[in-house]
Amino acid sequence: MKSFSQIVLLLTAVLLPSNALAQTKQPKPTDCRVGTIEVETSNGVVSVRTDGRTLDLFERRVNADDLFRIVSERLNATADEKFKCDDEMLFAAVHLLAEARDARVLDPLVEMSKSSCANSCQSAVFGLQKLGDTRALPRLLEILRKNDACSWAAVLTVAKIGDKTAIRDLIDTIPAGGAMDTEARFKAIEEITGLSLDGIRNEWGLLYYGKLEQFHKAMHEWWNTHKHLAR
Numbered sequence: 001m002k003s004f005s006q007i008v009l010l011l012t013a014v015l016l017p018s019n020a021l022a023q024t025k026q027p028k029p030t031d032c033r034v035g036t037i038e039v040e041t042s043n044g045v046v047s048v049r050t051d052g053r054t055l056d057l058f059e060r061r062v063n064a065d066d067l068f069r070i071v072s073e074r075l076n077a078t079a080d081e082k083f084k085c086d087d088e089m090l091f092a093a094v095h096l097l098a099e100a101r102d103a104r105v106l107d108p109l110v111e112m113s114k115s116s117c118a119n120s121c122q123s124a125v126f127g128l129q130k131l132g133d134t135r136a137l138p139r140l141l142e143i144l145r146k147n148d149a150c151s152w153a154a155v156l157t158v159a160k161i162g163d164k165t166a167i168r169d170l171i172d173t174i175p176a177g178g179a180m181d182t183e184a185r186f187k188a189i190e191e192i193t194g195l196s197l198d199g200i201r202n203e204w205g206l207l208y209y210g211k212l213e214q215f216h217k218a219m220h221e222w223w224n225t226h227k228h229l230a231r
Contacts (some may be wrong), residue, residue, distance in 0.1 A: 011174075039064050046100040054092040059219040064102050067093045069109050085117040095123075098130035106131060110139045113150070121150035129157035137161065141169045152184060159188035164230060165193065171219040176212045193230035 007051040037054070039046045040062040043062075074090045098104035109131065112124035125143065140161075143154040149174070160167045170185045186197045200222060202209065208215035 016091060019122050036060070037062060037096060039067070039096055039102075041100050041102060042053050048096055048099040050092075050096070050099075052094070053088050057089055057092050060095070062096070064097060064100060067097050068102070068104050071097070071105065075108055075111060085119040087120075091123045091127075094127045096128060098127040101131060103131075103133065106133050107136060110115060110136060113143060118149040122153045125153040125157050127148060129153075129160050132161055134161060134163055137163055137166065144169050147173055147175060152181070155181075155188050159191040162192050164192055164227070167223055167227075168220070171216060171223065174212070174216065174219070176210075177209055179206060182208075193226075195226055195230055 010100070032050065035055045036049050037058055039048055040061065041064045069090060070093045075142055077189055078108060080174060094105050099110065105127070106231050109124045109127045115121050123181050125140065130142065137158070140154045140158050143150050144158065155170070158170070167189055174185055175181050186201070190197055198221065
């Protein structure tokens with residue numbers, strides 16, 4: 001008499017086609033390749049370390065003007081439509097230009113960040129992080145205030161750009177019930193200012209739940225008192 005486990009295995013073999021069984025046994029491997037693409041700019045060649053599909057989309061050396069032409073053509077083609085969430089060529093091109101610190105890509109990245117597709121917005125925001133241009137701050141702070149799926153990327157990018165004018169918005173967007181979102185803003189403030197928020201952490205903990213207005217006020221008081229010590 002067959003055991004229960006043997007019966008289950010027999011039923012599985014009958015009900016599932018052989019190729020389905022093969023797929024369950026062999027999950028698709030993640031693309032972990034890493035390599036370097038050289039971007040020719042007016043200031044010389046910039047080596048950009050990148051990975052995955054980007055290595056297949058471009059030659060090992062590409063001209064920045066060609067990358068910018070790709071970006072312009074694709075954005076113009078979708079001007080009256082929503083950005084495609086999976087436009088790998090567009091995302092890869094803007095990120096290579098951002099890594100090469102090509103200022104021409106600022107406006108395209110800002111425009112891409114307005115997409116209703118969270119993937120496009122996040123990709124654009126992280127491109128702005130690589131570019132590191134403070135002129136992107138107004139748009140980043142606008143995203144920050146929305147508290148949507150793209151806001152967390154804006155928090156990280158504002159921290160990397162490191163402009164103290166973002167502190168008030170980081171404080172004001174601390175949410176009512178999100179410990180992880182609050183800690184992300186704490187770390188951003190610490191990275192920008194070089195100051196520790198351990199005193200606030202120890203004093204408040206999670207007690208600000210239900211007392212958000214008082215907490216925001218306490219945070220602003222902390223900043224007004226300590227801003228002269230910020231780097």
